[in-house]
Amino acid sequence: MRIATLQFAPKLGDVQGNINRANDLLKNGKPISLGDHTPSIGIGLDLLRPDVLVLPELALTGYNFSSLEAIKPHLEPAGSGPSAAWARETAKRLQCKVCVGYPEIETSSTETEPDQAKYYNSLLVVDEGGEVIHNYRKSFLYFTDETWAAEGNVERGFHELTFQTQDSTPAQGFTDDIHRASTRRVATSFGICMDINPYKFEAPYTAWEFANRVLDSQSQLVIVSMAWLTLLTKEELAALEGQPEMDTFNYWLNRFYPLIDKQMQHTRDLDGEEGPKKVVIVFANRAGEEPAADDTKPPARYAGTSAVIAVTQRPHPETKGSRVGSQEDVIGNKPTLDVKILCWDLLGAAEEGICFADTTGDPKMVFGLRSRSGPGSGSESGSELGSE
Numbered sequence: 001m002r003i004a005t006l007q008f009a010p011k012l013g014d015v016q017g018n019i020n021r022a023n024d025l026l027k028n029g030k031p032i033s034l035g036d037h038t039p040s041i042g043i044g045l046d047l048l049r050p051d052v053l054v055l056p057e058l059a060l061t062g063y064n065f066s067s068l069e070a071i072k073p074h075l076e077p078a079g080s081g082p083s084a085a086w087a088r089e090t091a092k093r094l095q096c097k098v099c100v101g102y103p104e105i106e107t108s109s110t111e112t113e114p115d116q117a118k119y120y121n122s123l124l125v126v127d128e129g130g131e132v133i134h135n136y137r138k139s140f141l142y143f144t145d146e147t148w149a150a151e152g153n154v155e156r157g158f159h160e161l162t163f164q165t166q167d168s169t170p171a172q173g174f175t176d177d178i179h180r181a182s183t184r185r186v187a188t189s190f191g192i193c194m195d196i197n198p199y200k201f202e203a204p205y206t207a208w209e210f211a212n213r214v215l216d217s218q219s220q221l222v223i224v225s226m227a228w229l230t231l232l233t234k235e236e237l238a239a240l241e242g243q244p245e246m247d248t249f250n251y252w253l254n255r256f257y258p259l260i261d262k263q264m265q266h267t268r269d270l271d272g273e274e275g276p277k278k279v280v281i282v283f284a285n286r287a288g289e290e291p292a293a294d295d296t297k298p299p300a301r302y303a304g305t306s307a308v309i310a311v312t313q314r315p316h317p318e319t320k321g322s323r324v325g326s327q328e329d330v331i332g333n334k335p336t337l338d339v340k341i342l343c344w345d346l347l348g349a350a351e352e353g354i355c356f357a358d359t360t361g362d363p364k365m366v367f368g369l370r371s372r373s374g375p376g377s378g379s380e381s382g383s384e385l386g387s388e
Contacts, residue, residue: 001052001186001271001358001360002048002049002051002052002357002359003282003308004045004048004050004054004356005053005054005055005283005306005308006026006055006284006354006355007285007286007347007351008022008025008287009289009302009352010056010058010060010062011290012062012063013061013062013065015060015061016082018059018062019060022060025352026090026094028043028044029044029353029354030048045354050094050096050356051163052097052098052161053090053096053098054099054284055098055099055225056101056284056286057101057138057193057226058101058103059102059286060086060102061074061083061102063227063286063290064290065147065148067147067148068147070148071103074103075119076103077104077105078122078132083100083101083124084100084102088130091126091127091130092128095128096128097127097128098125099225100126101124101225101227102123102124103120103121103122104119104121104122104137105117105118106118106119119149119150120149120150121138121141121152122136122137122192123137123138123225125161133159134156134190136159136192137151137153138152138192139151139153139195140194140195140197140200140210142193142194144300145194154213157210158213158217158219159188161186162184162185163185163186165182165183186220186221186270187266188219188221188222188223189210189219190224192224192225195224196224196255208255211255211257211258214256214258215259218265218267220268220269220270220278220279222256222281223284224284227300228248228302228305229301230245230302230303232245232301232303232349237350240349241348242351244304244346249305249346252307253341259279260337260339260369264277264279264313276312276313276314276338277312277313278310280309280310281309281311282307283305283307283308284306285302286302286304287302287349287351288301289302304348305349306347307343307345308343308359309341309343310359310363312340312342316336316337340368341366342363342365343367344357344359344363345364346364346365
C-alpha cells in the first residue's frame with residue numbers, strides 16, 4: 001500500500017490560506033535526491049500516487065482555539081464545509097482516499113429543545129470518488145479540546161476500508177498477463193492525537209486503551225491524525241535542522257506497546273503477503289507554532305515528526321521446535337516473539353512536506369528489540385528499541 005501524510009504549519013483561523021499552502025505542498029512537497037552533488041527536486045502526489053492521504057488534526061482551521069466562541073466560525077457539518085470540499089476535490093484528483101481533521105457541528109432537534117448542537121473534533125474520510133465513507137470523532141479529549149468539543153464514541157474508531165487493486169495473472173493458454181480488478185478490505189483503526197494517551201491522563205499509563213482496541217479489532221492499518229505538541233523552544237526546534245523530535249517518536253511507539261508484547265491475531269496483512277504479521281501505523285502530525293490561547297499559557301508549538309511505520313512480529317527462531325510448540329515460550333507459557341519496527345519515512349520536527357511510504361518496499365530504518373537486564377526489569381520494561 002502507498003500511504004502519504006501532509007505535514008505543514010496551518011495558521012490559526014486562516015482556512016483559505018491553509019488550503020492554498022496544502023495544495024502547493026501536494027504539488028512538490030517530497031524532496032528526491034538526484035545524487036551526492038546535485039540539489040534535490042520536489043515531486044508531488046500526482047507522481048507518488050498514494051492509496052490514502054492523511055492530514056493532521058484540525059488541518060485547515062488550525063488547532064489552538066481558546067473557546068467555543070473562537071472556533072464557532074469554522075465549525076462544519078460532517079460532509080459539508082471547506083474541509084470536506086477540499087477533501088472531495090483532492091480525493092477525486094489524486095484518485096486516493098483522503099482523511100482530514102476538522103471541527104464538526106452536529107445539529108439535532110427535539111420537541112422540547114429545537115436545534116440542539118454538539119461539537120466534535122473529527123476526522124473525515126473520503127473515497128476516490130469524493131464520497132464520505134467514514135467520520136470519526138475524537139474520544140479522548142485534550143485540555144484544549146475540552147473548551148469546546150464533546151467526546152466521541154470509541155466504537156466509531158474502527159472501519160473497514162476497501163481498495164481496488166489490479167492483479168496480473170496469466171490466463172490458461174496465454175503467455176501475456178491479464179489484469180483483473182480485485183477488492184482488498186483493510187481493517188482500519190482511527191485515532192486523533194490524545195486518543196493514544198491514557199484517558200484524561202487519569203487512567204493507568206499501562207491501560208493502553210487505544211493499542212488494545214487495535215489488537216482486539218485485528219486492525220491491519222492504524223491512522224492517527226495529530227496536532228501533537230512539543231516542549232522544545234523555537235530555538236531548540238531550529239537547532240534540529242530538519243531532524244525528527246525523537247523523544248516524541250519514541251513516546252508514540254511506546255503507546256503501542258501491546259503490539260510488541262501480545263501476539264497479533266489477524267489472519268491477513270495489509271499487503272496480503274506471507275511473512276511476519278504486521279500492523280502499519282500512520283502518525284500524521286503538524287508543524288509550526290500558534291499563538292497562546294490566553295495570557296496564562298505559552299504558544300502552541302508542534303512536534304512534527306510524522307512517520308509511517310509497521311510493527312512486525314513472528315515466532316522467535318529460538319522457540320521453533322521447543323517442547324511446548326513453535327509459538328510458546330517455555331517460561332510462563334507465553335508467546336516469544338521476534339518483533340521489529342519498520343520505518344519507511346520520518347519527517348523533521350519543523351519540516352513541511354510529504355511523508356510517503358510504499359509498504360511493499362524496503363523500509364529506510366529497522367529497529368529490533370534488545371533485552372534489558374538487571375534488577376527491576378519487569379515485563380513492561382524488559383526490552384528497548386535498537387537500530388539494525
